[in-house]
Amino acid sequence: MIKNEVITEIRTILIKDWDPLGIGANLNLGDEYDGYIGSIIHILMYSPSIESIISLLKKIEDEDMGIENTNTKYLYPIATKLMKIGEKFHI
Template sequence: MAHGRNKYQSRENRARVREILLRDWDPIGIYGILEAADEYDAYANTAYVMLMDEGATAGEIAGYLFTVATEHMGLTNRGRLAERSDQVAKLLVSLRPEFKTH
């Protein structure tokens, strides 16, 4: 158990982070495409670790997501990507207390 969290609850929390990235961040527009549902898994895992194990701020998580979209994926709509990254990071940070209670 990471930091005393139940491994099953941790899996559920990670699944929620994955869904949020797919639904709300989705820089390449794959939400709803079953064959691509795992496209952001590595990023969701990193965001979850940042959130729960590292205590990252919304700004740090947003920076990570923005870097993934612009540098790793090579996307160029920087304004929209920054906005989405910021919104998703704030949402994730708002879930931290709920995630910690399990």
């Protein structure tokens, strides 16, 4: 079972660091990216790598959000933070 602390840390990274929709400042939308947390946890459990997390975030942006940003360099530090959560909690 995944601890609430893991979910909270992932949510914080998605809102503060990733935030492709720019909603971080709106406290009413703090759960906007919660639907993607399960997919991130799945990667951290079964195929943890910076590249797999970047690929997932890019896919979400492209396919789910319709944001076509060809430069994925900005995703590297976000993926690194998410990997550290996986390591911290031994996911």
